[in-house]
Amino acid sequence: MEGTAGDLISLPDELLIKIFNFLNYDDLCRLSSCCHRLHTLSQHEPLWKEFCQKAWLDEDMKHSQTSWRDNFRGWFNEWGRYVTCYATVRTLWNRIEATLKERCPNVLLSLEGPAIEQELSVVEAQLPCCLPPEVRCSYRIHKGQVLNEAVGGLFGSVVVYQHHSSEYLMTLATQQMLSMIETMIEEHNSVILPLTVCPFSGMTQGLCLQNMPGLQAGQIIYHVPSTQGWSDTEPLGYFLTANSFLEWLTALADQLVNPDYTVLGGRFYKFYHNPSYVATTNDVRVSVSTTFVPELSRVEPEEKLLTLFAYRITLSMDENAPTSQSCKLSHRHWEVTDARGKTEVVDGEGVVGQCPVIKPGSKFSWISCTSFDTPYGDMKGWFKVHNLQSGDQYNIICPCFHMESLPVIRVDHLDDAEDEIGSQGDAGSDSIT
Numbered sequence: 001m002e003g004t005a006g007d008l009i010s011l012p013d014e015l016l017i018k019i020f021n022f023l024n025y026d027d028l029c030r031l032s033s034c035c036h037r038l039h040t041l042s043q044h045e046p047l048w049k050e051f052c053q054k055a056w057l058d059e060d061m062k063h064s065q066t067s068w069r070d071n072f073r074g075w076f077n078e079w080g081r082y083v084t085c086y087a088t089v090r091t092l093w094n095r096i097e098a099t100l101k102e103r104c105p106n107v108l109l110s111l112e113g114p115a116i117e118q119e120l121s122v123v124e125a126q127l128p129c130c131l132p133p134e135v136r137c138s139y140r141i142h143k144g145q146v147l148n149e150a151v152g153g154l155f156g157s158v159v160v161y162q163h164h165s166s167e168y169l170m171t172l173a174t175q176q177m178l179s180m181i182e183t184m185i186e187e188h189n190s191v192i193l194p195l196t197v198c199p200f201s202g203m204t205q206g207l208c209l210q211n212m213p214g215l216q217a218g219q220i221i222y223h224v225p226s227t228q229g230w231s232d233t234e235p236l237g238y239f240l241t242a243n244s245f246l247e248w249l250t251a252l253a254d255q256l257v258n259p260d261y262t263v264l265g266g267r268f269y270k271f272y273h274n275p276s277y278v279a280t281t282n283d284v285r286v287s288v289s290t291t292f293v294p295e296l297s298r299v300e301p302e303e304k305l306l307t308l309f310a311y312r313i314t315l316s317m318d319e320n321a322p323t324s325q326s327c328k329l330s331h332r333h334w335e336v337t338d339a340r341g342k343t344e345v346v347d348g349e350g351v352v353g354q355c356p357v358i359k360p361g362s363k364f365s366w367i368s369c370t371s372f373d374t375p376y377g378d379m380k381g382w383f384k385v386h387n388l389q390s391g392d393q394y395n396i397i398c399p400c401f402h403m404e405s406l407p408v409i410r411v412d413h414l415d416d417a418e419d420e421i422g423s424q425g426d427a428g429s430d431s432i433t
Contacts, residue, residue, distance in 0.1 A: 009037065017044055025051045025072065025083075048072050055083050057090055082137040088246060089137045095253040103256070103263050106151045112171060115143035119173040126181045128191060129209050132218070134245050135193070144171025147199055155196050155205075155252065156261075156270035158293055160310040160369045163201075165295055170197040170204065180204070195220065195248075203295035205241055205248075214411035218244045221409065222294040237299030239406040262289055262312065271312045279399040283321040284358055284385070287314045288401045293369070299408055307405040308371045313351075313398065315383070319361035326359035327385040329396075334381040339374035357388070376404035 008016070020028060020042065032042035048068035052058040056075045063074025079086055100108035120136050145154055145168045155167035170177055177194055184190040184206075192206035206223055208215045214237070215221065221238035242248035255261055262269040271289035279286050289312045296308040317325065334346040349355075356364040370379065380400035386393045 009035070013041060016041055017047070020044065020047055021050075025055070043067075043069055045069070055087055057087055057094075079137075079140070082133055082140070085134040085137050085246075089134055089249070090141065092246075092249045092253050093138070093141050096256055099253070099256045100154075104152075104266050104268050106148075106266050107145075107154055107268060110146045110148050110151045111142045111154070111169070112144045112146060114141055115139040115172050119143065122173045123177070123181070123193075126178055126185075127193075127209060128185075131193070131209075132245060135207065138245070138249065139172050142169065144174075145169040146171075147197075149199075152267040153196070153198070154268070156255075156268045156291075158270050158291060158310055160293070160367050163293075163296065165198045165201045165203065165293075167196045167198050167203070167205070170194050192221075192223070198295065201295040207245060212411075214238075214409045216243075219409075220245065220248045222406070235299065235411065236301060237305075237408050237410040239294045239297070240409050241406060260289075269312075271310070274401065277399050277401045279397045281396045282327070282394065283317050283325040284327065284396045285314075285316045285318070286383075286396060286398045287316070288312070288399060290401060290403050292403070292405045294406065296369075297405065299410060303410075304373065305408065306371055306373060308369055309403040309405075310367055310369045311379070311401065311403070312365060312367045314363060314365040315356065315358050315396070316363040317358050317360050321360045323360060324387075324389050326357065326388045327396075328357045328388060329355050329383050329385050330393075331384040332381065333384070333395075334379060336370060336377065336379050338372055338377045351383070358385070359388075370403070372403070372405075376402065378402050 011019075016038075020031075023031065025048075028042050028047065032039040045068050048071070052061075052068055052072050052075065055072070056079070058071065058075065061068065061071045063078075064071035076083065082089070097108060097111075100111075120131065120139060124131055147168055149166070153166040153168040155169070157164070157166040159165075176197070180194045181192075184192050190212055191209040193209055194204045194206050196205040198204070204223055205220055208217055208219045208221065211217050219240060220242040221240055223235060223238065242251060256268065258272075260273045260275065262271040262273065270291040272291060273287065273289040277288040277290075291310050293308045293310050297306055299305050315329070329350065332346075332348055332351055335343055336346065337343045352366045352368070358364065370377070378400055379398075381398045382395035383398065384393060385396055
């Protein structure tokens with residue numbers, strides 16, 4: 001026999017409240033309008049306390065001092081359009097803020113405060129579609145980052161030779177953002193919202209707001225022009241960083257909290273250190289960190305591409321090592337292997353034009369780069385040194401390290417599916433950190 005409304009009403013209060021625990025706030029509000037008894041039970045405080053905790057992460061009744069139901073209403077009046085995503089977005093920003101406070105406090109201070117709804121409306125007025133709720137919610141927490149070269153970008157910095165990049169969270173509704181949106185729509189018929197900006201290279205990460213040739217709405221890409229700027233000719237492809245905004249923000253939080261990403265002087269760098277990229281020879285420790293450099297990479301016609309990587313190498317010796325192990329570097333040797341198995345050998349004197357001395361307690365780091373035209377590549381090698389006491393020569397082993405670019409989405413052949421690409425190249429030149 002089918003149940004009726006009378007069957008529900010006949011249940012004792014305790015069972016009805018247990019049933020209410022399975023409802024969301026919207027259903028509970030509707031149910032409360034059915035009759036006086038359900039209206040009374042629907043105001044059960046523990047129910048609304050749980051709603052506040054789940055939807056708003058509120059444990060302290062921040063919007064009311066009278067009841068959890070009123071507290072929920074206060075939150076909803078301010079953040080109601082984000083009720084389905086606020087907890088997720090706020091949790092990610094809580095992780096980001098906590099990590100920055102510990103590792104890069106000046107970067108945390110450079111983040112701007114929340115956007116107001118009017119600023120979001122200004123941006124949406126430039127677009128043929130609405131911003132996704134999770135994107136709007138994120139801007140309601142932090143609307144951008146102050147461009148301060150001394151602090152560096154939230155998304156990390158890279159320095160290699162004369163190239164310097166630092167990627168900042170782009171501030172909402174600035175003339176730069178609005179101009180980029182207008183240019184992409186008018187010249188490329190692309191609806192892409194710039195999320196980050198590098199003031200040195202002009203490279204940005206952008207959120208695709210509508211389906212485009214080769215791209216799906218929600219995907220986030222590095223725009224890779226053939227020469228420079230967003231106003232250049234139609235790109236042949238993009239480097240894909242995430243398939244959704246929440247995936248992108250989660251990756252940022254994971255990256256910042258990961259101790260294997262490089263932080264120097266309170267500044268976040270994009271170099272990632274795989275814990276296996278370490279080797280020790282005669283008390284000399286060699287450690288390698290790597291990063292993909294999209295702004296110096298490009299997608300080319302006829303399925304060709306160029307991908308560039310920077311790597312940071314640190315030679316060090318423990319302070320408790322015997323002084324007799326002190327040595328001086330004289331030569332480097334590299335074996336660079338692309339995805340096809342082709343190996344190029346590179347030899348040269350010193351590193352970055354120097355022949356560093358490694359002794360107990362000392363450390364020497366430098367940055368260099370290599371380029372590839374295959375999906376990925378590896379490097380390994382050694383550094384010839386001579387012992388400062390005995391004069392003996394021997395090789396300090398550098399561990400094999402792998403480099404692979406972000407996936408590439410090509411748009412020059414619309415029938416092609418997404419291609420994953422990477423790199424091969426020349427490791428013959430170096431630059432100092």
